Amino acid sequence: MSAPRSLELQPRKPGRPRRPPLNEALIAQAALDIIDEFGWSACTMAALARRLGVRAPSLYHYVSGQQEIVDLVRELVVSEIHDPAIVNLPWPEAMHRFGVAYYRAFTNHPNVIQVLSTTPVRDAATLQMYETFLQTLHRDGWEGARAFEALLGIEHLALGFAFEWNAEDLMLDSAIAAGLGAPLLAEITRDRTDQTNIAEASYLSLLRRYIEMFRLELTADR
Incomplete structure (x- = not known):
């Protein structure tokens, strides 16, 4: 009976792709996508968090609130x-x-x-x-x-x-x-x-x- 293959040689099992790290650029693009599709009133912090697949409090590590969202969207x-x-x-x-x-x-x-x-x-x-x-x-x-x-x-x-x-x-x-x-x-x-x-x-x-x-x-x- 042959010896088991080493772990290093075994193929990795497929899994969920890793989400790209959150940053201002991703937040800005997600905000603009929401606004383009549904209008500015739809671009709440909660909706933005759902679009990015994170919890709303996580966004506040990168943006202070709606005024900064306006600034980021304007830049885009x-x-x-x-x-x-x-x-x-x-x-x-x-x-x-x-x-x-x-x-x-x-x-x-x-x-x-x-x-x-x-x-x-x-x-x-x-x-x-x-x-x-x-x-x-x-x-x-x-x-x-x-x-x-x-x-x-x-x-x-x-x-x-x-x-x-x-x-x-x-x-x-x-x-x-x-x-x-x-x-x-x-x-x-x-x-x-x-x-x-x-x-x-x-x-x-x-x-x-x-x-x-x-x-x-x-x-x-x-």
């Missing part, structure tokens, strides 16, 4: 926008790239718009994104207040159109407008029947005009 969304390479581009191209990335990030995550747009910024990632944008314009001779005005304008345009992009129903129905005594509006909106295309085309058109407006202003100043 900003990571889809911030491109440090824009500092090497001419300002019109940099502004356009920033504006498109900003819009795309919030069309991807519309459920974060209300909270992130009304909560003070406290994370380094967002501040660095703003700093990069401002430095890009400053390098090309922009005065600080005008550069900041341009930044705020792009944010407001992008957030508004991203929110509209995700509207479930057509915002302006030509037939309803005609029936309620708005014939010109009805005529203009007759062929505008795809809400997502309307929002995106309108935003990109306005972004181009917005950039051109600043270009003309700067040319006139010089």
Whole structure:
């Protein structure tokens, strides 16, 4: 009878895979996943703990509460926008790239718009994104207040159109407008029947005009 194989040579029995160690990045991604699926109100500490397969008290070793969750989620969304390479581009191209990335990030995550747009910024990632944008314009001779005005304008345009992009129903129905005594509006909106295309085309058109407006202003100043 042969001797038993050593323990070192015996194959390990299959078992449950080990859960990755909890950290801020995992918590942030789980929070954003919940918000994307169910809305911000669903992202409680208890729901977050269930998503991560831990007990709620364990989360407090990594985050202090809901305000820190907001900061972490904002950092994740900003990571889809911030491109440090824009500092090497001419300002019109940099502004356009920033504006498109900003819009795309919030069309991807519309459920974060209300909270992130009304909560003070406290994370380094967002501040660095703003700093990069401002430095890009400053390098090309922009005065600080005008550069900041341009930044705020792009944010407001992008957030508004991203929110509209995700509207479930057509915002302006030509037939309803005609029936309620708005014939010109009805005529203009007759062929505008795809809400997502309307929002995106309108935003990109306005972004181009917005950039051109600043270009003309700067040319006139010089």
